[in-house]
Amino acid sequence: MDAIIGFLNTIFWGYVLIYGLLAVGIYFTVRLGFIQIVHFTEMFRVLKSSETEDKAGISPFQALTVSLASRVGTGNLAGVAVALYLGGPGATFWMWMVALVGMATAYSESALAQLYKIKNEEGQYRGGPAFYIAHGLGAPWAGALFSVCLILSFGLVFNAVQANSIADAMQGAFGIPKIWVGVAVAALSGVVIFGGIKQIARVAEIVVPFMAAAYLLMAIWVLITHASDVPGIVGTIVASAFGWQEAAGGVTGGIMAAMLNGVKRGLFSNEAGMGSAPNIAAVATPDPHHPSSQGFVQALGVFIDTILICTATSVMILLSGTLVPDSGVTGTQLTQAAMNAHIGTAGTYFIAIAIFFFAFTSIIGNYSYAENALTFLGVGNRTGLTVMRLAVLLMVVWGAYESVATVFDAADASMGLMATINLIAILLLSGTVGKLTKDYFDQRKAGKVPTFHAADYPELKGKIDGDIWSRG
DSSP states (O other), rough: HHHHHHHHHHHHIIIIIHHHHHHHHHHHHHHSSHHHHTTTHHHTTTTTOOSOOOOSSHHHHHHHHHHHHSSSSSGGGGHHHHHHHHOHHHHHHHHHHHHHHHHHHHHHHHHHHHTTTOTTTTSOOEHHHHHHHIIIIOHHHHHHHHHHHHHHIIIIIHHHHHHHHHHHHHHHHOOOHHHHHHHHHHHHHHHHTTTHHHHHHHHHHHHHHHHHHHHHHHHHHHHHHHGGHHHHHHHHHHHHHHTTTHHHHHHSSSHHHHHHHHHHHHHHOTTTTTTTTTHHHTTTEEEEEEEHOOOOOOHHHHIIIIIIIIIHHHHHHHHTTTTTTTTOOOOHHHHHHHHHHHHHHHHOOOOHHHHHHHHHHHHHHHHHHHHHHHTTOOOOSSHHHHHHHHHHHHHHHHHHHOOOOOHHHHHHHHHHHHHHHHHHHHHHTTHHHHHHHHHHHHHHTTTTOOOOGGOOGGGGGTTSOOTTTTTT
């Protein structure tokens, strides 16, 4: 099994997804007229709580915070450090580039998820890639395969990995035994996820802005206290990115090492094109009442995750002088060393607490995606949800004290298959994305509040829920 899993990961992550995710991002960037740059301010305009009486969904802001809860995890701390260690300062530049094109992908997949959403038995919105694959492409078998992969990777295994990161951090910083950390995290997670997606959204809209703001404020403080060094660091990042200054990062691979590690970290962190965030984008009540509005919200999520939070980690490491080639100090250790250089021994505790918040919110965010998948598979009833929630909590406890390397590789393969299915689907549905986008901005130009009119999309008759979009 290890050999098979290793082969699949080599194919998915060495070839298909690294190039596929980039290519799809570039394709949508060009096809949609550089939408993430030209219409950047639209991402903030649509980020407001819905003022409608539609209580079937969560607010756009809540949808953003839940997606950030999942996106912003230990990879933003340890993963960035690994990318810098292997690829040098230039890896940061390529993170930026992949995030810029990824914003167009995130917009596209989330707009589609909004368009094809349904209401579950309790009258709540549910949706995601499985739904637009099944209804938009007429391939329910592919939607089912996608859903199973999503549950295995995001619902179960990745939550064990996040719990493992929390347990390591708490034991290292405070000496708390891993098993008790696992039990405590499972208890906290249970309080949240047994309340369903609306409860997750209420928690996320409070915790996620707090944790992101605290981390970014620390980065700003580091920038202010090292203001004279900042121009040099920016120059080093750019020079290293193009192989002009390999020695600056001590990297022998030059441009290829910087590009490969920066691209990988950017793709893994912001999840654009993976098919994960669209699951919560579909749950939102859009404001304005048009699928494109939620596409913009999730594009902003990619910006915050990579351009802001990953960059914060990178800059704090580069300004600390702790990035030493071939030292063996990488991952969480490197990030902690950087913080220790900036604020003394308190740095170890700061990173441990940051890991707790980043990983805990990832657990509840990941679960919300799995709930959508259960709905698609027809087992999103009370019994199915209870079994899923208990399984998540057991994985949290297990992951806290067990090595998760092998099972993590299996989840990587599962996510690789899931992302491949999603990329093919959004490419096949790109014509719909283009029409939605043109419709949205034509209405903006006419001075109207963009509203989806199902009658303008006769090709979608019988494929989308007419009751949901009847307001148009």
